Amino acid sequence: MNVTRGFTGRPRVHHPGLPPGQYDAGEDWPVLSAEVTPDLAAADWSFRIDGLVERPHTWDWDTAHALPASAYAGDIHCVTGWSKFGVRFGGVSLDAFLHVVRPHVSATHVIAASHTGYTTNLPLADLTGGQAWIVWEYDGKPLPSEHGGPARLLVPHLYFWKSAKWIAGLTLLDHDEAGFWERNGYHERGNPWEEQRYSGD
Amino acid sequence: MTDTVRTTDRRFAVPGRIAVSEQAAAVWQTATLTEIRRETPHAATFRLAVPDWAGHLPGQHLMLRLTAPDGYVAQRHYSIASAPDDSGHIELTLDQVPDGEVSGWFHTVARPGDTVEVRGPLSGFFAWPGDRPALLLGAGSGIVPLMSMVRHHRGRGLTVPLRMLVSARSPEELIYGSELGAETTPVFTRSAPPGVPVGRLTAAHVAPLLAERPSGGWEAYVCGSNGFAEHASRLLVAAGQPVDRIRIERFG
Ligand SMILES: Cc1cc2nc3c(=O)[nH]c(=O)nc-3n(C[C@H](O)[C@H](O)[C@H](O)COP(=O)(O)OP(=O)(O)OC[C@H]3O[C@@H](n4cnc5c(N)ncnc54)[C@H](O)[C@@H]3O)c2cc1C
Numbered sequence: 247m248n249v250t251r252g253f254t255g256r257p258r259v260h261h262p263g264l265p266p267g268q269y270d271a272g273e274d275w276p277v278l279s280a281e282v283t284p285d286l287a288a289a290d291w292s293f294r295i296d297g298l299v300e301r302p303h304t305w306d307w308d309t310a311h312a313l314p315a316s317a318y319a320g321d322i323h324c325v326t327g328w329s330k331f332g333v334r335f336g337g338v339s340l341d342a343f344l345h346v347v348r349p350h351v352s353a354t355h356v357i358a359a360s361h362t363g364y365t366t367n368l369p370l371a372d373l374t375g376g377q378a379w380i381v382w383e384y385d386g387k388p389l390p391s392e393h394g395g396p397a398r399l400l401v402p403h404l405y406f407w408k409s410a411k412w413i414a415g416l417t418l419l420d421h422d423e424a425g426f427w428e429r430n431g432y433h434e435r436g437n438p439w440e441e442q443r444y445s446g447d
Numbered sequence: 448m449t450d451t452v453r454t455t456d457r458r459f460a461v462p463g464r465i466a467v468s469e470q471a472a473a474v475w476q477t478a479t480l481t482e483i484r485r486e487t488p489h490a491a492t493f494r495l496a497v498p499d500w501a502g503h504l505p506g507q508h509l510m511l512r513l514t515a516p517d518g519y520v521a522q523r524h525y526s527i528a529s530a531p532d533d534s535g536h537i538e539l540t541l542d543q544v545p546d547g548e549v550s551g552w553f554h555t556v557a558r559p560g561d562t563v564e565v566r567g568p569l570s571g572f573f574a575w576p577g578d579r580p581a582l583l584l585g586a587g588s589g590i591v592p593l594m595s596m597v598r599h600h601r602g603r604g605l606t607v608p609l610r611m612l613v614s615a616r617s618p619e620e621l622i623y624g625s626e627l628g629a630e631t632t633p634v635f636t637r638s639a640p641p642g643v644p645v646g647r648l649t650a651a652h653v654a655p656l657l658a659e660r661p662s663g664g665w666e667a668y669v670c671g672s673n674g675f676a677e678h679a680s681r682l683l684v685a686a687g688q689p690v691d692r693i694r695i696e697r698f699g
Pocket residue numbers: 256269270271326508523524525526527540541542543544545546547548549550551588591592696697698699
């Protein structure tokens with residue numbers, strides 16, 4: 247251990263929900279995106295699933311909202327170091343969307359793409375079984391655009407860059423393919439409990 | 448029939464020639480503080496000897512970690528202020544954040560000889576290798592990665608156009624004030640020298656720079672708080688800068 251002379255850190259109570267190397271951002275919700283926040287109206291938003299599926303499908307705002315509503319209440323963790331406890335998002339479980347398109351058995355990975363051109367890769371197994379959502383509400387209100395509104399992907403058990411903002415679609419693949427941040431040195435999977443921040447972790 | 452699908456979306460191009468392998472960036476290294484220079488009443492530059500530093504591109508940042516005796520670690524991102532060189536040193540410039548855990552240690556405890564840990568450089572997206580005309584917009588400590596670009600431009604005697612607009616509360620708060628040259632237009636939000644208007648960055652500051660139209664067009668780099676990043680990037684878009692040629696680093 248490489249102790250820093252004179253550094254004690256803030257007084258702290260250990261929070262069992264805080265993954266290693268993270269701090270509690272409290273009320274703050276920092277914005278981290280490398281691109282210009284798009285001016286994307288709900289009426290212009292669409293979400294498509296294609297690639298290795300039986301029936302590729304595109305939803306618009308109304309058809310996505312016609313799917314059964316589902317909420318997430320829990321914590322989120324950003325690779326830059328902050329975590330946020332007890333947040334509430336509303337939207338639709340990704341399982342409901344996948345049920346419509348019917349993934350091929352050969353599909354193992356997913357590339358998520360945003361309306362701005364941002365991409366991120368995920369194992370399909372991280373998106374099924376009630377672990378992922380398309381969300382448009384935060385704390386009962388419309389999701390703000392700088393946080394990915396009108397709608398973003400939500401995969402709360404992975405670092406938050408995997409929860410692509412301004413989600414435009416998912417492409418199912420039979421192999422893994424690095425997305426935007428992953429080509430920039432970030433980890434392929436991004437599990438906060440294993441501190442999978444950068445490639446090589 | 449093959450089931451393979453390839454995605455082709457590469458809209459956000461990463462600048463070419465990323466200097467450093469990802470493996471080098473994955474390793475924590477010990478950095479020794481060799482010098483502290485005051486820049487403004489609230490900001491100081493910390494020079495670090497990092498003997499195995501693999502190099503960086505102007506604009507990149509690193510991850511820094513401090514460890515308490517009980518094993519508690521605090522890690523934060525800091526942009527690299529110095530231009531790439533072979534001195535075995537890098538420089539960081541930190542704002543003192545009120546009650547800040549890490550910046551507070553640097554500003555009140557740190558002295559030459561102390562060691563901290565760093566890993567990096569990280570994120571090639573905000574990097575500028577010196578290849579394209581660069582239009583830099585920063586506020587507060589957001590000038591730090593931009594200054595690495597300016598220093599690189601000067602150090603290498605590059606002739607590709609480079610312009611910087613930087614917003615500060617007052618001349619005293621303008622980081623690197625004495626080092627800025629003709630490439631830079633400062634904008635003061637609270638107090639300014641006699642004859643210089645006070646106010647925030649506006650379309651009128653951006654318009655003359657976009658009117659220059661260097662060949663190949665500007666690559667714009669925006670850095671600062673999220674509020675500044677939103678404001679400045681909107682001004683650029685409104686003035687005609689293509690959205691996919693605006694790179695943003697948000698300090699939070
Ligand atoms: C890519 C990137 C590059 C950056 N580059 C630079 C740079 O070049 N220069 C620079 O100065 N900064 C830079 N930053 C910001 C930097 O990472 C830190 O956020 C900043 O230095 C503040 O850290 P801190 O530990 O001093 O403050 P923190 O301890 O994180 O505190 C920040 C604020 O939150 C409050 N706070 C947070 N946690 C608690 C808590 N548990 N209890 C009470 N209050 C709390 C504090 O009161 C304070 O107001 C960069 C950020 C990013 C993302």
